[in-house]
Amino acid sequence: MFEKDIEFIRSQYGNAEKIALHEPYFDHREIEKTTECIESTFVSSVGKFVTEFENSIAEYCGVKRAVACVNGTNALFLALKLCGVNAGDKVVTQPLTFIATANAIAYCGAEPIFVDVDKDTMGLSPEHLETYLKKHNDVKAVAPMHTFGHPCRIKEIKDVCDRYGVVLVEDCAESLGSFVGDTHTGNFGRVGILSFNGNKIITTGGGGMLLFNDEKLADYAKHLTTQAKIPHRWEFNHDAIGYNYRMPNLNAALGMAQFEKLPMLRRKKRELAERYAAYFGGRFVKDTDGTSSNYWLNAILTANRKEREIFLTETNDAGVMTRPAWTLMNKLEMFKHCETDDLENAQWLEDRLVNIPSGVMK
Ligand SMILES: Cc1ncc(COP(=O)(O)O)c(C=O)c1O
Numbered sequence: 420m421f422e423k424d425i426e427f428i429r430s431q432y433g434n435a436e437k438i439a440l441h442e443p444y445f446d447h448r449e450i451e452k453t454t455e456c457i458e459s460t461f462v463s464s465v466g467k468f469v470t471e472f473e474n475s476i477a478e479y480c481g482v483k484r485a486v487a488c489v490n491g492t493n494a495l496f497l498a499l500k501l502c503g504v505n506a507g508d509k510v511v512t513q514p515l516t517f518i519a520t521a522n523a524i525a526y527c528g529a530e531p532i533f534v535d536v537d538k539d540t541m542g543l544s545p546e547h548l549e550t551y552l553k554k555h556n557d558v559k560a561v562a563p564m565h566t567f568g569h570p571c572r573i574k575e576i577k578d579v580c581d582r583y584g585v586v587l588v589e590d591c592a593e594s595l596g597s598f599v600g601d602t603h604t605g606n607f608g609r610v611g612i613l614s615f616n617g618n619k620i621i622t623t624g625g626g627g628m629l630l631f632n633d634e635k636l637a638d639y640a641k642h643l644t645t646q647a648k649i650p651h652r653w654e655f656n657h658d659a660i661g662y663n664y665r666m667p668n669l670n671a672a673l674g675m676a677q678f679e680k681l682p683m684l685r686r687k688k689r690e691l692a693e694r695y696a697a698y699f700g701g702r703f704v705k706d707t708d709g710t711s712s713n714y715w716l717n718a719i720l721t722a723n724r725k726e727r728e729i730f731l732t733e734t735n736d737a738g739v740m741t742r743p744a745w746t747l748m749n750k751l752e753m754f755k756h757c758e759t760d761d762l763e764n765a766q767w768l769e770d771r772l773v774n775i776p777s778g779v780m781k
Pocket residue numbers: 490491492493495516517519520564590592593613614615616625626627
């Protein structure tokens with residue numbers, strides 16, 4: 420049924436027999452930078468690459484400060500903590516997301532509330548959010564996510580949050596290189612977070628980053644990621660229960676080599692998306708007007724759940740790796756009891772959406 424689609428996807432990857440969903444892109448620079456780091460002996464929590472990487476990411480994203488973290492999940496947990504999310508609080512997020520978003524909320528002892536997404540952006544719907552907030556005044560924070568790199572309607576979401584006095588935390592794990600107008604994602608919430616997991620547009624092996632336009636909050640975040648140690652040449656004193664969340668220098672060295680490639684990777688991913696869009700037409704999920712996605716993971720829509728299963732089977736059988744959208748969070752055992760709204764759009768997307776190979780060829 421989908422032979423032509425398989426042939427087209429394969430043609431984008433030099434007709435290779437096996438095509439992964441996403442692969443990291445490395446060359447000699449990663450070897451040079453990590454070797455320099457190893458030779459310096461500063462491979463752990465102290466070293467110049469972490470600061471360099473933080474400054475580079477902050478400049479690229481146009482935020483005042485970036486604080487490196489061991490991974491995106493912990494960065495999101497810390498972001499929520501920094502915004503005052505505590506045990507028993509409620510946090511609105513979207514059901515169509517990677518589990519890390521819901522888990523980070525749960526780590527705070529808080530309860531995720533799953534509110535529907537838009538069909539086109541695949542991210543939290545500002546209208547659905549407003550309807551929920553109108554009826555419930557006990558929500559502490561809102562944590563939308565920029566799905567597969569496509570920016571959600573974050574300006575409208577921020578407007579709703581401001582009007583209802585709820586703090587906004589942006590899960591930008593998938594959206595490094597994605598913009599709303601000229602503004603990088605991660606500038607709209609009180610805190611934003613990135614992931615540098617191996618499957619992301621650039622990787623540090625494992626890693627994450629907190630994005631801030633509030634310098635004081637950034638200072639405190641850095642303090643918490645380093646065991647809340649009070650700086651002193653030899654004394655060990657700590658003024659809070661901190662975390663060992665600082666990104667190791669070795670990972671940041673890899674990150675610096677990857678950072679050099681970010682504009683090229685973004686350009687090539689957008690070029691691949693253009694070719695997919697031309698081929699798949701209306702089936703292809705494009706970024707919306709006024710936004711510019713990094714096209715981290717390309718997505719197409721099948722006609723229905725049955726067709727989705729056939730597409731997944733045929734492509735994976737042919738060695739072309741594809742995968743469905745995540746099972747909605749509210750269906751998972753741990754989050755079944757959580758409050759939701761109707762989730763019609765999220766269910767519509769879960770039934771149809773498939774991610775297709777999105778890595779950049781050398
Ligand atoms: C939406 C989303 N949030 C959070 C994360 C967590 O990032 P990490 O894997 O670096 O912990 C990821 C990805 O992995 C993600 O896709």
